Amino acid sequence: AQTIHQWPVAEIKAVGSPLSLGCTIKGKSSPNLYWYWQATGGTLQQLFYSITVGQVESVVQLNLSASRPKDDQFILSTEKLLLSHSGFYLCAWSLGRAEVFFGKGTRLTVV
Amino acid sequence: GEQVEQRPPHLSVREGDSAFIICTYTDSATAYFYWYKQEPGAGLQLLMSVFSNVDRKEEQGLTVLLNKKDKRLSLNLTAAHPGDSAVYFCAVSPNYGNEKITFGAGTKLTIKP
Numbered sequence: 052a053q054t055i056h057q058w059p060v061a062e063i064k065a066v067g068s069p070l071s072l073g074c075t076i077k078g079k080s081s082p083n084l085y086w087y088w089q090a091t092g093g094t095l096q097q098l099f100y101s102i103t104v105g106q107v108e109s110v111v112q113l114n115l116s117a118s119r120p121k122d123d124q125f126i127l128s129t130e131k132l133l134l135s136h137s138g139f140y141l142c143a144w145s146l147g148r149a150e151v152f153f154g155k156g157t158r159l160t161v162v
Numbered sequence: 163g164e165q166v167e168q169r170p171p172h173l174s175v176r177e178g179d180s181a182f183i184i185c186t187y188t189d190s191a192t193a194y195f196y197w198y199k200q201e202p203g204a205g206l207q208l209l210m211s212v213f214s215n216v217d218r219k220e221e222q223g224l225t226v227l228l229n230k231k232d233k234r235l236s237l238n239l240t241a242a243h244p245g246d247s248a249v250y251f252c253a254v255s256p257n258y259g260n261e262k263i264t265f266g267a268g269t270k271l272t273i274k275p
Binding site: 083093094108110150151152153154156158 | 198206
């Protein structure tokens with residue numbers, strides 16, 4: 052069965068510090084991968100998507116970057132955090148034109 | 163780009179009653195429709211997905227209606243119970259694939275005993 056794992060579960064970071072969030076998908080080959088951001092009590096904003104290794108498309112600019120170094124891995128990062136980066140980050144996967152499944156998310160608090 | 167409006171933002175119903183949530187979208191090329199449930203501090207759980215050639219789909223106390231003419235998607239939850247308390251999101255995706263998925267703003271559903 053396919054599984055999606057996000058890490059860390061939660062993180063508290065200082066403004067200006069770097070960030071790296073990770074996501075791995077097991078049990079599926081060549082999935083589409085997505086990063087979403089959710090402000091507290093808000094809707095989901097799609098940040099990035101990737102349909103293949105090494106290829107990442109940005110949907111919205113939030114001073115974040117994403118990479119897909121392996122077929123089953125998606126990384127979200129920034130060199131300098133802003134207060135506005137606080138929120139809930141969700142990784143998701145799908146197989147083309149099919150349902151999108153989400154991980155359990157990472158709660159990021161920037162102080 | 164696609165715009166999705168979801169209402170109501172908050173909904174409170176008594177246990178055993180029905181809850182109705184509606185979303186409207188703007189892009190006529192939209193072909194894939196989803197309803198998700200999010201419990202506090204958790205990720206999103208896919209409840210139901212519908213392709214554009216389906217007008218009605220029922221599963222386990224949930225009914226999804228799709229009106230393509232009016233660009234309207236709805237979720238009806240019958241016989242609500244406390245475990246149904248959560249935030250519900252609709253989401254839509256265009257015909258060319260899932261690269262761009264647009265979510266509604268969410269409906270916080272509270273089930274009162």
